[in-house]
Amino acid sequence: MGEHGDELSPLSTIHEQGSSLSFRDHALLSSLRLDGSLTFSNTSSAASDFGRIRYSLPGAILYPKSVRDVELAVRAVQSSKGSGLTLAAKGSGHSVHGQAQALRGVVIEMSTLKGIKVAPNGEPGFRHPFVDAAGGELWIDILKATLREGLAPRSWTDYLYLSIGGTLSNAGVGGQSFLFGPEISNVLQLDVVTGTSQLVKCSPTKKSDLFHGVLGGLGQFGIITSARIILEPAHEKVRWIRAMYTDFATFTRDQEMLVTQAPESAFDYIEGFVVLKNKDSSHGWNSVPFDAKKIDPSIIPEEGGSVLYCIELVKKFSPNHMDTLNKTVERMVAPLSFIPTLIFTIDVPYEKFLNRLHEVEISLDSQGLWNVPHPWLNLFVPRSSIGLFDALIFKQMIKDDFSGPILIYPLNRNWWDSRSSAVIPDESIFYLVGFLRISLPSSGALLGNLIADNDKIMQVCHSAKLGCKKYLPEYEDTESWKLHFGKKWGSFTRRKQKYDPDFILAPGQNIFSKST
């Protein structure tokens, strides 16, 4: 499979390693009568991903124009018994560990399968707005299409240039998840081409085993060709607030109080960050204000450890109701115990807020800092362990040279359907903690060292029995996957046998391997 560490082989070496298909597989795929197209050359565009850690050159790329193309490709790969040929759906390729790659296999570029249809009034029997979107469509395009009808999905990731199929194969977590659950909890229906090449319409009431299995299913059971997503009325603007803390217990107490409030009196979005205790404008305290203004270091309290914490809140509003908004927000922040001089506020259009990371992307890209390796580690940490997690990891292992944001915010388990394939800790509140590391060529932060730092975090979690679960997991061996899935391993393997018995789908996840 792909390479790990700093000594990445150049793509040309990987190519020599064997990208080409056997004569038989090549002939089989060439014989398909497709609406779209298939290429056997220039497949390097599907060999890498946002992580830039793993490189696996596929033997072919399919650009589907119809669901039938997807069915034909799956059927062909399934029929190639004994050849080792596999198939991966690729959304926007924003995985970081090769999850959408297929070495010497077929990658389906889902982005060419188009379709977004908004139903503002629902349909007979279900008078609630929804959108039907093809699996390769991006969330940003769903947002734009639904806003034209004054509507929008309820639950979001922080970044919108991700595909429907790719996020639903994980969970899709963000600042609205405490209120509406992750994106997988906001899906009404799916169209899926299973590993046995059956096109199945499934929902919580129809073929529900497949429906729940596919959500958070890491692409193992089928290819999502379409998803029906619930919508709500969109708002015009949001008030966006950041407030800083030195004391971790106070910070998490406030976050937990906020995510357990009744929905009608809650904020519309709650996240948080760990901020380095220095004046760096990327990851230190000067990264918190919305304008470029620098914080006077004398107002940063000296107590506390090596890091600071920042809560991020949003309240939606209409510009006609500014008076009410001011009073409401004042009342809502009153019980919070942040450092009174360190609160920052800005009002922005709703779409600008949801698409906020795109501006960061453009800026980093212009400096050559977007297409660099991203050895990210995302964890779900049980509430009962979060204090110890802070003491052992944030306070002791996060150094001044940490490069990249560190996210931390609580989620409510009651919004997660236990029948889905997503794996979360067994507590009613758990935290998303994301170490979103960037390996910058200039900083000397070598990829191998950063991966080793992530491994150390995992070792500490394990030794201290913190009960953490990886989000966007990646493991190399079956034992680790078994441990990851815990009680869900039985249903996960049963579903694999049922929906992809030849183990052809999403080989880049390294959970199962097709026998040759």
Ligand code: FAD
């Ligand atoms: P890909 O990388 O293309 O695919 C991921 C997996 O899904 C692969 O196994 C692939 O085979 C499978 N797959 C893809 N399409 C389909 C399909 N149609 N049917 C079945 N399987 C399919 N995640 C969050 O939860 N919250 C965030 O706030 C968040 N922010 C992010 C910000 C950035 C900048 C980045 C790079 C990632 C972020 N993520 C976040 C992680 C992201 O949700 C996952 O990496 C997701 O898988 C990316 O979607 P994708 O379309 O790029 O998937």
